[in-house]
Amino acid sequence: MSTDLKDKYDSIIFDLDGTLWDSTVNVAKAWQRAKEELPFVKDDVTPEIVSSIAGMAYDAIFEKLAPYLSEEKRNEFKALSARYELNILNTEGGELYPGLVPTLRYLKTKYKLFVVSNCQCGYIETFLNLNDLNETFMGHQCYGTKSQPKFQNIIDVVHDFELTKPVYVGDTQGDYDSATKAGVPMIFAAYGFGEVNGKPIATINQLSDLKTIM
Incomplete structure:
Protein backbone atom coordinates (compact mmCIF):
# COMPACT_ATOMS: atom_id res chain seq x y z
CA MET A 1 0.00 0.00 0.00
CA SER A 2 2.36 2.67 -1.28
CA THR A 3 0.00 4.50 -3.64
CA ASP A 4 -0.02 8.28 -3.33
CA LEU A 5 -3.37 9.83 -4.25
CA LYS A 6 -2.93 13.12 -2.44
CA ASP A 7 -4.47 16.16 -4.14
CA LYS A 8 -5.89 14.07 -6.98
CA TYR A 9 -9.54 14.00 -5.85
CA ASP A 10 -12.08 16.42 -4.41
CA SER A 11 -14.45 13.91 -2.81
CA ILE A 12 -14.75 10.37 -1.47
CA ILE A 13 -17.88 8.24 -1.83
CA PHE A 14 -17.98 5.29 0.57
CA ASP A 15 -19.80 2.01 0.45
CA LEU A 16 -21.15 1.14 3.92
CA ASP A 17 -21.27 -2.60 4.69
CA GLY A 18 -17.82 -4.14 4.62
CA THR A 19 -16.23 -0.71 4.20
CA LEU A 20 -17.27 1.45 7.17
CA TRP A 21 -18.89 -1.11 9.47
CA ASP A 22 -19.85 -4.78 9.79
CA SER A 23 -23.48 -5.26 10.84
CA GLY A 93 -25.70 -1.04 15.83
CA GLY A 94 -22.86 -2.71 13.96
CA GLU A 95 -19.13 -3.11 14.48
CA LEU A 96 -17.17 -0.09 13.26
CA TYR A 97 -13.92 -0.87 11.50
CA PRO A 98 -10.84 0.18 13.51
CA GLY A 99 -9.89 3.82 13.20
CA LEU A 100 -13.16 4.82 11.55
CA VAL A 101 -13.94 8.03 13.41
CA PRO A 102 -10.44 9.60 13.42
CA THR A 103 -9.95 8.59 9.79
CA LEU A 104 -13.20 10.21 8.70
CA ARG A 105 -12.49 13.34 10.74
CA TYR A 106 -9.13 13.66 9.02
CA LEU A 107 -10.56 13.08 5.55
CA LYS A 108 -13.35 15.59 6.15
CA THR A 109 -10.77 18.37 6.45
CA LYS A 110 -9.64 17.68 2.87
CA TYR A 111 -12.54 16.08 0.99
CA LYS A 112 -16.30 16.09 0.61
CA LEU A 113 -17.54 12.77 2.01
CA PHE A 114 -20.58 10.71 0.95
CA VAL A 115 -22.13 7.26 1.39
CA VAL A 116 -23.78 5.22 -1.37
CA SER A 117 -25.13 1.79 -0.43
CA ASN A 118 -27.53 -0.83 -1.77
CA CYS A 119 -29.44 -0.85 1.53
CA GLN A 120 -33.00 -0.03 2.50
CA CYS A 121 -34.21 3.45 3.46
CA GLY A 122 -33.26 4.34 7.00
CA TYR A 123 -30.19 2.12 7.14
CA ILE A 124 -27.58 4.79 6.36
CA GLU A 125 -29.39 7.19 8.68
CA THR A 126 -29.15 4.62 11.47
CA PHE A 127 -25.40 4.29 10.93
CA LEU A 128 -24.94 8.06 10.95
CA ASN A 129 -27.13 8.70 13.99
CA LEU A 130 -25.69 5.91 16.12
CA ASN A 131 -22.14 7.04 15.53
CA ASP A 132 -22.68 10.81 15.56
CA LEU A 133 -21.51 11.13 11.95
CA ASN A 134 -24.27 13.26 10.42
CA GLU A 135 -21.99 16.30 10.18
CA THR A 136 -19.15 14.24 8.70
CA PHE A 137 -20.90 13.38 5.44
CA MET A 138 -22.33 15.90 3.00
CA GLY A 139 -24.88 13.47 1.62
CA HIS A 140 -25.89 9.89 0.96
CA GLN A 141 -27.97 7.75 -1.36
CA CYS A 142 -29.28 4.19 -1.17
CA TYR A 143 -31.15 1.60 -3.20
CA GLY A 144 -34.28 2.05 -1.09
CA THR A 145 -34.73 5.67 -2.14
CA LYS A 146 -35.40 5.16 -5.85
CA SER A 147 -34.91 1.39 -6.36
CA GLN A 148 -32.18 2.13 -8.85
CA PRO A 149 -28.79 0.40 -9.26
CA LYS A 150 -25.75 1.56 -7.32
CA PHE A 151 -23.95 2.97 -10.36
CA GLN A 152 -26.89 5.32 -10.95
CA ASN A 153 -26.90 6.40 -7.31
CA ILE A 154 -23.17 7.17 -7.61
CA ILE A 155 -23.87 9.21 -10.74
CA ASP A 156 -26.68 11.07 -8.95
CA VAL A 157 -24.40 12.01 -6.03
CA VAL A 158 -21.69 13.21 -8.42
CA HIS A 159 -24.24 15.28 -10.34
CA ASP A 160 -26.26 16.60 -7.40
CA PHE A 161 -23.19 17.80 -5.49
CA GLU A 162 -21.26 18.90 -8.58
CA LEU A 163 -18.27 16.70 -7.84
CA THR A 164 -15.45 16.96 -10.36
CA LYS A 165 -12.93 14.38 -9.12
CA PRO A 166 -14.66 11.78 -6.95
CA VAL A 167 -13.25 8.42 -5.87
CA TYR A 168 -15.24 5.47 -4.52
CA VAL A 169 -14.18 3.19 -1.66
CA GLY A 170 -15.75 -0.28 -1.63
CA ASP A 171 -15.09 -3.93 -0.86
CA THR A 172 -16.86 -6.09 -3.46
CA GLN A 173 -16.90 -6.81 -7.16
CA GLY A 174 -20.32 -5.20 -7.30
CA ASP A 175 -18.82 -2.00 -5.90
CA TYR A 176 -16.04 -2.07 -8.49
CA ASP A 177 -18.45 -2.71 -11.36
CA SER A 178 -20.82 0.02 -10.19
CA ALA A 179 -18.08 2.60 -9.72
CA THR A 180 -16.57 1.74 -13.10
CA LYS A 181 -19.95 2.04 -14.81
CA ALA A 182 -20.43 5.41 -13.14
CA GLY A 183 -17.03 6.56 -14.40
CA VAL A 184 -15.57 6.85 -10.89
CA PRO A 185 -12.26 5.18 -9.92
CA MET A 186 -12.34 2.84 -6.92
CA ILE A 187 -10.12 2.13 -3.94
CA PHE A 188 -10.53 -1.50 -2.87
CA ALA A 189 -11.10 -2.14 0.85
CA ALA A 190 -9.45 -5.55 1.10
CA TYR A 191 -10.47 -5.98 4.75
CA GLY A 192 -14.16 -6.18 3.76
CA PHE A 193 -16.45 -8.92 2.48
CA GLY A 194 -15.34 -9.50 -1.09
CA GLU A 195 -12.68 -9.68 -3.75
CA VAL A 196 -12.22 -7.67 -6.91
CA ASN A 197 -11.22 -8.72 -10.41
CA GLY A 198 -10.18 -5.51 -12.08
CA LYS A 199 -7.84 -2.60 -11.60
CA PRO A 200 -8.75 -0.47 -8.60
CA ILE A 201 -6.51 2.56 -8.29
CA ALA A 202 -5.38 1.45 -4.83
CA THR A 203 -5.93 -1.26 -2.23
CA ILE A 204 -6.18 -0.58 1.50
CA ASN A 205 -5.85 -3.23 4.20
CA GLN A 206 -7.37 -1.09 6.92
CA LEU A 207 -9.54 1.99 6.81
CA SER A 208 -6.84 4.19 8.35
CA ASP A 209 -4.66 3.56 5.30
CA LEU A 210 -6.69 6.30 3.65
CA LYS A 211 -4.97 8.84 5.88
CA THR A 212 -1.66 7.82 4.32
CA ILE A 213 -2.61 7.68 0.66
CA MET A 214 -5.21 10.48 0.46
Whole structure:
Protein backbone atom coordinates (compact mmCIF):
# COMPACT_ATOMS: atom_id res chain seq x y z
CA MET A 1 0.00 0.00 0.00
CA SER A 2 2.36 2.67 -1.28
CA THR A 3 0.00 4.50 -3.64
CA ASP A 4 -0.02 8.28 -3.33
CA LEU A 5 -3.37 9.83 -4.25
CA LYS A 6 -2.93 13.12 -2.44
CA ASP A 7 -4.47 16.16 -4.14
CA LYS A 8 -5.89 14.07 -6.98
CA TYR A 9 -9.54 14.00 -5.85
CA ASP A 10 -12.08 16.42 -4.41
CA SER A 11 -14.45 13.91 -2.81
CA ILE A 12 -14.75 10.37 -1.47
CA ILE A 13 -17.88 8.24 -1.83
CA PHE A 14 -17.98 5.29 0.57
CA ASP A 15 -19.80 2.01 0.45
CA LEU A 16 -21.15 1.14 3.92
CA ASP A 17 -21.27 -2.60 4.69
CA GLY A 18 -17.82 -4.14 4.62
CA THR A 19 -16.23 -0.71 4.20
CA LEU A 20 -17.27 1.45 7.17
CA TRP A 21 -18.89 -1.11 9.47
CA ASP A 22 -19.85 -4.78 9.79
CA SER A 23 -23.48 -5.26 10.84
CA THR A 24 -23.83 -8.86 9.69
CA VAL A 25 -24.40 -10.38 13.15
CA ASN A 26 -27.31 -8.09 13.99
CA VAL A 27 -28.75 -8.10 10.47
CA ALA A 28 -28.73 -11.90 10.54
CA LYS A 29 -30.45 -11.80 13.93
CA ALA A 30 -33.17 -9.56 12.49
CA TRP A 31 -33.76 -11.61 9.36
CA GLN A 32 -33.74 -14.86 11.35
CA ARG A 33 -36.41 -13.43 13.66
CA ALA A 34 -38.54 -12.68 10.60
CA LYS A 35 -37.90 -16.18 9.25
CA GLU A 36 -39.06 -17.76 12.50
CA GLU A 37 -42.35 -15.83 12.37
CA LEU A 38 -43.11 -16.81 8.77
CA PRO A 39 -43.72 -20.55 8.35
CA PHE A 40 -43.23 -20.41 4.59
CA VAL A 41 -39.55 -19.34 4.86
CA LYS A 42 -37.44 -22.51 4.86
CA ASP A 43 -33.82 -21.64 5.57
CA ASP A 44 -32.10 -20.10 8.58
CA VAL A 45 -30.23 -16.85 8.10
CA THR A 46 -26.68 -16.73 9.49
CA PRO A 47 -24.04 -13.97 9.59
CA GLU A 48 -22.07 -15.96 7.00
CA ILE A 49 -25.02 -15.89 4.62
CA VAL A 50 -25.51 -12.16 5.16
CA SER A 51 -21.85 -11.39 4.48
CA SER A 52 -21.92 -13.51 1.31
CA ILE A 53 -24.69 -11.35 -0.19
CA ALA A 54 -23.49 -8.01 1.14
CA GLY A 55 -23.53 -5.32 -1.51
CA MET A 56 -26.44 -6.74 -3.48
CA ALA A 57 -29.55 -4.60 -4.00
CA TYR A 58 -32.12 -5.17 -1.25
CA ASP A 59 -34.70 -6.77 -3.56
CA ALA A 60 -32.05 -9.05 -5.09
CA ILE A 61 -30.97 -10.19 -1.62
CA PHE A 62 -34.37 -11.62 -0.83
CA GLU A 63 -34.67 -13.21 -4.25
CA LYS A 64 -31.39 -14.94 -3.40
CA LEU A 65 -32.51 -15.93 0.09
CA ALA A 66 -35.90 -17.32 -0.90
CA PRO A 67 -36.14 -17.96 -4.66
CA TYR A 68 -38.90 -20.53 -4.05
CA LEU A 69 -41.36 -17.97 -2.67
CA SER A 70 -44.00 -16.12 -4.61
CA GLU A 71 -43.42 -12.41 -5.03
CA GLU A 72 -46.13 -11.68 -2.46
CA LYS A 73 -44.66 -13.94 0.21
CA ARG A 74 -41.11 -12.80 -0.57
CA ASN A 75 -42.16 -9.19 -0.14
CA GLU A 76 -43.73 -10.10 3.19
CA PHE A 77 -40.46 -11.70 4.31
CA LYS A 78 -38.48 -8.70 3.07
CA ALA A 79 -40.74 -6.14 4.77
CA LEU A 80 -40.68 -7.93 8.13
CA SER A 81 -36.91 -8.45 7.91
CA ALA A 82 -36.40 -4.78 7.07
CA ARG A 83 -38.47 -3.67 10.05
CA TYR A 84 -36.65 -5.93 12.49
CA GLU A 85 -33.32 -4.92 10.94
CA LEU A 86 -33.78 -1.23 11.68
CA ASN A 87 -35.22 -1.95 15.14
CA ILE A 88 -32.22 -4.03 16.16
CA LEU A 89 -29.60 -1.82 14.53
CA ASN A 90 -31.07 1.31 16.12
CA THR A 91 -30.28 -0.15 19.54
CA GLU A 92 -27.34 -2.51 18.95
CA GLY A 93 -25.70 -1.04 15.83
CA GLY A 94 -22.86 -2.71 13.96
CA GLU A 95 -19.13 -3.11 14.48
CA LEU A 96 -17.17 -0.09 13.26
CA TYR A 97 -13.92 -0.87 11.50
CA PRO A 98 -10.84 0.18 13.51
CA GLY A 99 -9.89 3.82 13.20
CA LEU A 100 -13.16 4.82 11.55
CA VAL A 101 -13.94 8.03 13.41
CA PRO A 102 -10.44 9.60 13.42
CA THR A 103 -9.95 8.59 9.79
CA LEU A 104 -13.20 10.21 8.70
CA ARG A 105 -12.49 13.34 10.74
CA TYR A 106 -9.13 13.66 9.02
CA LEU A 107 -10.56 13.08 5.55
CA LYS A 108 -13.35 15.59 6.15
CA THR A 109 -10.77 18.37 6.45
CA LYS A 110 -9.64 17.68 2.87
CA TYR A 111 -12.54 16.08 0.99
CA LYS A 112 -16.30 16.09 0.61
CA LEU A 113 -17.54 12.77 2.01
CA PHE A 114 -20.58 10.71 0.95
CA VAL A 115 -22.13 7.26 1.39
CA VAL A 116 -23.78 5.22 -1.37
CA SER A 117 -25.13 1.79 -0.43
CA ASN A 118 -27.53 -0.83 -1.77
CA CYS A 119 -29.44 -0.85 1.53
CA GLN A 120 -33.00 -0.03 2.50
CA CYS A 121 -34.21 3.45 3.46
CA GLY A 122 -33.26 4.34 7.00
CA TYR A 123 -30.19 2.12 7.14
CA ILE A 124 -27.58 4.79 6.36
CA GLU A 125 -29.39 7.19 8.68
CA THR A 126 -29.15 4.62 11.47
CA PHE A 127 -25.40 4.29 10.93
CA LEU A 128 -24.94 8.06 10.95
CA ASN A 129 -27.13 8.70 13.99
CA LEU A 130 -25.69 5.91 16.12
CA ASN A 131 -22.14 7.04 15.53
CA ASP A 132 -22.68 10.81 15.56
CA LEU A 133 -21.51 11.13 11.95
CA ASN A 134 -24.27 13.26 10.42
CA GLU A 135 -21.99 16.30 10.18
CA THR A 136 -19.15 14.24 8.70
CA PHE A 137 -20.90 13.38 5.44
CA MET A 138 -22.33 15.90 3.00
CA GLY A 139 -24.88 13.47 1.62
CA HIS A 140 -25.89 9.89 0.96
CA GLN A 141 -27.97 7.75 -1.36
CA CYS A 142 -29.28 4.19 -1.17
CA TYR A 143 -31.15 1.60 -3.20
CA GLY A 144 -34.28 2.05 -1.09
CA THR A 145 -34.73 5.67 -2.14
CA LYS A 146 -35.40 5.16 -5.85
CA SER A 147 -34.91 1.39 -6.36
CA GLN A 148 -32.18 2.13 -8.85
CA PRO A 149 -28.79 0.40 -9.26
CA LYS A 150 -25.75 1.56 -7.32
CA PHE A 151 -23.95 2.97 -10.36
CA GLN A 152 -26.89 5.32 -10.95
CA ASN A 153 -26.90 6.40 -7.31
CA ILE A 154 -23.17 7.17 -7.61
CA ILE A 155 -23.87 9.21 -10.74
CA ASP A 156 -26.68 11.07 -8.95
CA VAL A 157 -24.40 12.01 -6.03
CA VAL A 158 -21.69 13.21 -8.42
CA HIS A 159 -24.24 15.28 -10.34
CA ASP A 160 -26.26 16.60 -7.40
CA PHE A 161 -23.19 17.80 -5.49
CA GLU A 162 -21.26 18.90 -8.58
CA LEU A 163 -18.27 16.70 -7.84
CA THR A 164 -15.45 16.96 -10.36
CA LYS A 165 -12.93 14.38 -9.12
CA PRO A 166 -14.66 11.78 -6.95
CA VAL A 167 -13.25 8.42 -5.87
CA TYR A 168 -15.24 5.47 -4.52
CA VAL A 169 -14.18 3.19 -1.66
CA GLY A 170 -15.75 -0.28 -1.63
CA ASP A 171 -15.09 -3.93 -0.86
CA THR A 172 -16.86 -6.09 -3.46
CA GLN A 173 -16.90 -6.81 -7.16
CA GLY A 174 -20.32 -5.20 -7.30
CA ASP A 175 -18.82 -2.00 -5.90
CA TYR A 176 -16.04 -2.07 -8.49
CA ASP A 177 -18.45 -2.71 -11.36
CA SER A 178 -20.82 0.02 -10.19
CA ALA A 179 -18.08 2.60 -9.72
CA THR A 180 -16.57 1.74 -13.10
CA LYS A 181 -19.95 2.04 -14.81
CA ALA A 182 -20.43 5.41 -13.14
CA GLY A 183 -17.03 6.56 -14.40
CA VAL A 184 -15.57 6.85 -10.89
CA PRO A 185 -12.26 5.18 -9.92
CA MET A 186 -12.34 2.84 -6.92
CA ILE A 187 -10.12 2.13 -3.94
CA PHE A 188 -10.53 -1.50 -2.87
CA ALA A 189 -11.10 -2.14 0.85
CA ALA A 190 -9.45 -5.55 1.10
CA TYR A 191 -10.47 -5.98 4.75
CA GLY A 192 -14.16 -6.18 3.76
CA PHE A 193 -16.45 -8.92 2.48
CA GLY A 194 -15.34 -9.50 -1.09
CA GLU A 195 -12.68 -9.68 -3.75
CA VAL A 196 -12.22 -7.67 -6.91
CA ASN A 197 -11.22 -8.72 -10.41
CA GLY A 198 -10.18 -5.51 -12.08
CA LYS A 199 -7.84 -2.60 -11.60
CA PRO A 200 -8.75 -0.47 -8.60
CA ILE A 201 -6.51 2.56 -8.29
CA ALA A 202 -5.38 1.45 -4.83
CA THR A 203 -5.93 -1.26 -2.23
CA ILE A 204 -6.18 -0.58 1.50
CA ASN A 205 -5.85 -3.23 4.20
CA GLN A 206 -7.37 -1.09 6.92
CA LEU A 207 -9.54 1.99 6.81
CA SER A 208 -6.84 4.19 8.35
CA ASP A 209 -4.66 3.56 5.30
CA LEU A 210 -6.69 6.30 3.65
CA LYS A 211 -4.97 8.84 5.88
CA THR A 212 -1.66 7.82 4.32
CA ILE A 213 -2.61 7.68 0.66
CA MET A 214 -5.21 10.48 0.46
